[in-house]
Amino acid sequence: MSSLPAGWYKDPAEPDTQRYWDGEGWLGKAIPADAVPPDGPPPVEEEPPPAPEPTATPAGPAATPAPQSPQSPPPGWGPQPPPPPGWQPPPGWHQPPAGQQPPPGWQPPAGQQPPPGWQPPAGQQPPPGWQPPPGWQPPPGMFPPMQARPHGFALAGLGPRLVARLIDIGAVLLLNVVINGWFAYQWAREFVPMYRATLDEMANGGSAWDVQASGRMDGLLWAMLIIATLLWLAYEAPSIGSSGQTLGKRIMRIKVVAVEDTKPLGFGRAFGRWARLGLWTPAWGCAGIGFVLQLIDCVSPIFDQQLRQAFHDKTARTVVIALPPDDRQPVDATTGGNGSTGQN
Known part of the structure; x- marks a missing residue:
């Protein structure tokens, strides 16, 4: 209508x-x-009487007009001006001849194919069954970007990855309380006298930088940072290498897999992935430089819209996927597995 x-x-x-x-x-x-x-429609015109049928002419050598070629347009035919604003083709309208372009913004009616060479305007979806001409490129924004699905699984969201990392940090922190507790106690015994001396120096008009930390404090600090690094390595690298999941990733149902297949990463590849992030831990003692670099690495998936890879994922060529609620696990195609736990 x-x-x-x-x-x-x-x-x-x-x-x-x-x-x-x-x-x-x-x-x-x-x-x-x-x-x-x-005013109003024109008066209805009476139909003219039917023309009499032509009488048959005797056969003879009389010349007959040459028929027009079916490919040639009728006399006076040419490109037509655009219709008035808002005009829609009436029912029974047929496609224009090949090579004639419809006016800008024109859309074919439902169930009707557009003319050859027609291209959908930018920001609009083409009609069903439309085939692009050779060499055609879709305008920007016509088709939404496709989300990558490594090995048929969705990418893990940034929220679950953050929560999983916080759970792992808490687990490593508990290990440090047990293993590094004695070193932390000895460091505190050295720190309290230095702190009091700093307050006394500032009360007498001096500077807090005049009080220097003892060499034993520096040694205890470096020992705690190295032990914390080794504890983190022992917690994360073996579990990622064997199953692709730490405690936090198991709770959040996400998993680390290789980009090319779903085989276990192995300790060497898992160590390379962890080292890109964890080896900066001893640099915490250098004015917090290690913490800043680790923070940049942790937020780097925000800037990777394709695979959401952090810098340590790019180093190891890994990707983090989200496991579906049916406990289906990625299984390498060469093993013949069906991708479900508890089944042969």
């Missing part, structure tokens, strides 16, 4: 004339464009 109301409009086929549009088609004969049209 057309959205153009009934009334007198310029004929798109003959701009020098105007005709009456009843909402579905043109009625009556055309009148000059500058003439004042009557």
Whole structure:
């Protein structure tokens, strides 16, 4: 149904004339464009009587007009001007000849194929069944970006990855309380006198930088940082190398897999992935430089829209996937597994 109301409009086929549009088609004969049209539709014209059938002519050598080529257009045919604003093709409209382009913004009616060479405007989806011409490139923003699914699984979200990392930090912290507790106690015994001496120096008008830490404090600090690094390595690398999951990743149902297959990473590859992040831990004693570098690595998946890889994932060529709720696990195709736990 057309959205153009009934009334007198310029004929798109003959701009020098105007005709009456009843909402579905043109009625009556055309009148000059500058003439004042009557109110309402034109009067109904009586149909002319049928023409008499031509009498058969005797066969003879009389010349007959040569038939026109079916490929040539009729006399006077040419490109037509665009229709008035809001005009929609009436029912029964057929496609224009090959090579003739529709007006800008035109959309084919439902169930009708667009003419050859037609391209959908930017930001609009093509009609069903439309095939692009050779060499055609879609305009930017026409098709939404496809989300990668490594080995058929969705990528792990940034939220679950953050929660899993916080759980792992808490687990490593508990290990440090047990293993590093004695070193932390000895360091505190050295720190309390130095702190009191600093307060006394500042009360007497001195500077806090005049009080220097003892060499034993520095040794205890480096020992705690090295032990913390080794505890983190022992906690994460073996579990990622064998199953792709630490305690936090198991709770959040995410898993580390290789980009090329789903085989276990092995300790060597898991160590390389951890080292890109964990070996900066001793540098915490250098004005917190190690902490800053580790923080940048942890937020780096935000800037990778394709695979959400952190810097340590790019180093090891790994990706973090989200496991579905049906306990289905990634299984390498070469093993013949079906990808479900508890099944042969």
